[in-house]
Amino acid sequence: MKIKSYFSRTVEDAMxxxxxxxxxxxxxLNSRKAPPEARHLGEYEVVFANGIPANEAAExxxxxxxxxxxxxxxxxxxxxxxxxxxxxxxLEGMRxxxxxxxxxxxxxxxxxxxxSDAYGVLTGNEVGPDLAxxxxxxxxxxxxxxxxxxxxxxxxxxxxxxxxxxxxEVESRFKVQATLGRGELRPKIVALVGPPGAGKTTTLVKLAxxxxxxxxxxxxxxxxxxxRVAAAEQLRCYSAILGVGFQVLETITALAQTIEENRGxxxxxxxxxxxGFGDMDSASDLxxxxxxxxxxxxxxxxxxxxxxxDLSRIVDSFEIFRPQRLLFTKLDETGSFGPILNESARTGKxxxxxxxxxxxxxxxxxASRERLAELILTGYSSQARTAA
Ligand SMILES: Nc1nc2c(ncn2[C@@H]2O[C@H](COP(=O)(O)OP(=O)(O)OP(=O)(O)O)[C@@H](O)[C@H]2O)c(=O)[nH]1
Ligand SMILES: [Mg+2]
Numbered sequence: 001m002k003i004k005s006y007f008s009r010t011v012e013d014a015m016x017x018x019x020x021x022x023x024x025x026x027x028x029l030n031s032r033k034a035p036p037e038a039r040h041l042g043e044y045e046v047v048f049a050n051g052i053p054a055n056e057a058a059e060x061x062x063x064x065x066x067x068x069x070x071x072x073x074x075x076x077x078x079x080x081x082x083x084x085x086x087x088x089x090x091l092e093g094m095r096x097x098x099x100x101x102x103x104x105x106x107x108x109x110x111x112x113x114x115x116s117d118a119y120g121v122l123t124g125n126e127v128g129p130d131l132a133x134x135x136x137x138x139x140x141x142x143x144x145x146x147x148x149x150x151x152x153x154x155x156x157x158x159x160x161x162x163x164x165x166x167x168x169e170v171e172s173r174f175k176v177q178a179t180l181g182r183g184e185l186r187p188k189i190v191a192l193v194g195p196p197g198a199g200k201t202t203t204l205v206k207l208a209x210x211x212x213x214x215x216x217x218x219x220x221x222x223x224x225x226x227x228r229v230a231a232a233e234q235l236r237c238y239s240a241i242l243g244v245g246f247q248v249l250e251t252i253t254a255l256a257q258t259i260e261e262n263r264g265x266x267x268x269x270x271x272x273x274x275x276g277f278g279d280m281d282s283a284s285d286l287x288x289x290x291x292x293x294x295x296x297x298x299x300x301x302x303x304x305x306x307x308x309x310d311l312s313r314i315v316d317s318f319e320i321f322r323p324q325r326l327l328f329t330k331l332d333e334t335g336s337f338g339p340i341l342n343e344s345a346r347t348g349k350x351x352x353x354x355x356x357x358x359x360x361x362x363x364x365x366x367a368s369r370e371r372l373a374e375l376i377l378t379g380y381s382s383q384a385r386t387a388a
Contacts, residue, residue: 004049007034007042014046022048027237038080049241081358089335108133114157115140118166121380126338128308131345135173139165163380170376171369174341177325177350178366180211180267185295187220189259189268193290193321194301195314196274199329199355201231203301204269205238207353209361212244217266219244222258224286225273226250235271238360252289270296280317291322298323299352305334308342315347325352332356332363337375 004022006014018026026048034045106129109115115136122132142165143157181188190207192200204221212219221239223246225231232248239246245262249255255270262268270290275283290298300323302311315326326349328340344351351372357363365371 004047006046006048007038007044008046009043011044011046014042014044014048018046018048027240035081049237085332085357088333091335106133109136112140112157114159114162118162118380121377122338124336125376125378126308126336126342127376128338128342131173131342135166135169139169142168163377166377166380167373170341170373174344174369174372175348175350176352176367176369178352178368180207180297180352182295182297182324187259187263187265187268187295189270189293189296191270191272191290191296191298191321192301192327193272193287193298193318193323194274195303196276198274198301198303200274200301201225201235201271202358202360203327203329203353203355203364204235204271205242206355206361206364208242208244208267208269210364212267213242218264220258220262220265220268221246221271222255222268223248223271224255225271227273231271231273252285255289275318277313277317280320284320287320291320297325299325299327300349301327301329302343303330303333304328304337304340304354305330306339308339311339311343312346315343315349323349325350327352327354328367329355331375335378337372337378340372341376 004018006017008014008017015026032045034042038045106119109119118136118139119132122135123129127135139162140157143161180190192204194200208219208221211217219242221235221244223232223235225235226248236246236248245265247258249258259268272286272290290296298321300315300318300321302314306314326344326347328351331337331354340351351367354365354367354371355363356365
């Protein structure tokens, strides 16, 4: 199988190029406006595969993983995307440093530079000020024992011990549950819900490969996204490449029936349309179905780069789906991870997975306490190590 990106002035031109090179079986996987950094190559980036029968695809799973992941974007595009992501992170780091240097520490830190540094790092990473204060004060108490502020000595704390206490305090403020499905119920049925463009469809494919195909589990992919023709087509192509069953369903009745008919599967993934604030009304039937079935695990996908206030509004509006867990996407697109902590601390909902790039299936990781604490304390950790 061969997968290749074509850059051209129109999608039709790309189709002509692909069918000439890959043959009449060429299958369109994805098309989008070329990113600005690749625009000189053509207005559109269109990805094609030459067709392969589903059974062949199933047997070729390990290779498929590599080929899907490495070839859906051109090497030039990949490098440019990485450069842009690196630049974004660098800018984010500069913004954090500036924020720390211009913001006066709050009075409660007293004369302690350690508390002030830790508070600055947390708020610079966009941890909410109240939560940051709680974390810093609790970490201090762990190291020196609870003391009234006026009795605090202004001298430096044991840096390494304070750093450990900070990590423990951050880690204690969120839960992790990197699993799919509801308990022991089979099949495991996972519905990915979230705002438009959050990464639902690509994350579904990543999960299907890593948790279905990698362990040779029978997987079924269902799409309830009938709003846009291209949406279901993209998933149909991926499912064909992976050799897993796929159906587009128009109604809740059809969805319920299809689940019933596929009780023998191990994993069923349901892709849903992206619902924005304006269309939550149109989500109500689907939400009612998914949230009331005891065997469905609705996971809410949220872009990590979103501001805390927006995340809270979205999480509240998606409560109609009663999501069991939060799955943060696009960690590679931000340098401030505080909003993830703010939201999981606010809602008490466990974190399941993180996605950190566009490559399928690699850019998926299980959420972990250590990883998030490290990201949240970026900046402080390195200072602590230098001083230790
Ligand atoms: N940088 C980055 N991009 C991602 C990540 N996950 C998904 N994307 C990209 O985000 C875009 C939208 O992804 P989709 O999976 O189509 O998002 P969706 O939620 O299904 O979108 P709708 O169906 O339109 O609501 C695509 O270009 C993906 O490649 C990620 O972790 N990092
Ligand atoms: Mg989608």
